[in-house]
Amino acid sequence: MLIITIxxxxxxxxxxxxxxxxxxxxxxxxxxxxxxxxxxFLLGMEVGGNERLIKGLYVFGLEALILMIAxxxxxxxxxxxxxxxxxxNEQKKNNQS
Amino acid sequence: MKGSLTIVxxxxxxxxxxxxxxxxYTNMCSDLSFYALCGLMFFVGISIGSDTTTLKNFRQLNIxxxxxxxxxxxxxxxxxxxxxxxxxxxxxxxxxxxGSGLGYYSLSSVIITExxxxxxxxxxxxxxxxxxxxxxxxxxxxxxxxxxxxxxxxGGATTMDTTLPIITQSxxxxxxxxxxxxxxxxxxxxxxxxxxxxxx
Numbered sequence: 182m183l184i185i186t187i188x189x190x191x192x193x194x195x196x197x198x199x200x201x202x203x204x205x206x207x208x209x210x211x212x213x214x215x216x217x218x219x220x221x222f223l224l225g226m227e228v229g230g231n232e233r234l235i236k237g238l239y240v241f242g243l244e245a246l247i248l249m250i251a252x253x254x255x256x257x258x259x260x261x262x263x264x265x266x267x268x269x270n271e272q273k274k275n276n277q278s
Numbered sequence: 279m280k281g282s283l284t285i286v287x288x289x290x291x292x293x294x295x296x297x298x299x300x301x302x303y304t305n306m307c308s309d310l311s312f313y314a315l316c317g318l319m320f321f322v323g324i325s326i327g328s329d330t331t332t333l334k335n336f337r338q339l340n341i342x343x344x345x346x347x348x349x350x351x352x353x354x355x356x357x358x359x360x361x362x363x364x365x366x367x368x369x370x371x372x373x374x375x376x377g378s379g380l381g382y383y384s385l386s387s388v389i390i391t392e393x394x395x396x397x398x399x400x401x402x403x404x405x406x407x408x409x410x411x412x413x414x415x416x417x418x419x420x421x422x423x424x425x426x427x428x429x430x431x432x433g434g435a436t437t438m439d440t441t442l443p444i445i446t447q448s449x450x451x452x453x454x455x456x457x458x459x460x461x462x463x464x465x466x467x468x469x470x471x472x473x474x475x476x477x478x
Binding site: 186187188190191192193194195196197198199200201202203204206209210212213216217218219220221222223224225226227228229230231233234235237238240241242244245246247248249250251252253254255256257258259260261262263264265266267268270271 | 284285286288289290291292293294295296297301302303307308310311314315316317318319320321322323324325326327328329330340342343345346349350352353354355356357358360361365368373376377380396397400401402403404405406407408409410412414420424425426427428430431432434438439440443444458
């Protein structure tokens with residue numbers, strides 16, 4: 182249900198943004214950056230405070246890293262294939278029209 | 279690049295502060311990160327809503343982008359199957375169970391701990407938290423070399439919350455919808471996939 186709350190916040194933001202559309206709001210991107218910094222700091226705190234994670238990192242860190250790289254590489258290649266397929270198709274459509 | 283380094287800096291600072299108990303990690307911190315996420319989404323919303331060209335671009339989005347969650351899952355599993363051949367002490371299904379966490383470290387590690395014990399659960403926790411960190415740090419690099427879908431795919435189940443702002447920044451606002459759709463679908467598939475591979 183947390184997901185719904187988050188989406189509601191975003192929807193409210195989109196609505197509020199639409200009301201003040203086409204105005205110069207450079208401060209918004211700076212606020213977004215600030216929130217990202219805060220979130221990453223808190224994520225770091227969660228990792229650093231988790232004894233199981235820190236201890237596990239020494240024992241299973243390499244295994245986890247290998248599996249992460251495998252999964253990430255696989256998904257990068259799969260999404261790249263889809264991206265190239267779609268780009269090619271759109272080019273064809275543009276050439277025809 | 280400088281932006282990514284600053285982000286890593288804050289992440290490492292958080293680890294140090296909490297590990298040496300300068301400020302202990304309490305429930306208040308996890309509440310705070312939820313509120314920060316809500317605030318972040320509100321301001322990301324404002325930047326989307328105030329940009330009228332974004333709304334027009336939404337309608338021109340290719341329907342084929344809906345295939346992305348499937349590509350993410352198949353790609354991740356393919357990678358895990360290949361690498362499991364080289365990890366002699368882990369079975370194919372164990373590797374797939376860890377991989378199908380798709381960055382959703384809290385849920386996947388809990389399910390895997392239930393089925394296979396704390397050891398594999400810890401690996402799942404580490405593996406998926408690393409995936410989220412890689413998605414956060416490498417998004418601009420990935421867009422440059424592998425197209426705008428790759429950061430979304432690497433983000434896995436986190437692309438509708440924690441990694442959404444980074445994806446918005448590096449892929450452009452047009453891909454916000456793709457990212458949320460992708461996050462929703464992969465998010466719901468994590469419990470099913472992890473349970474499936476655990477019971478094999």
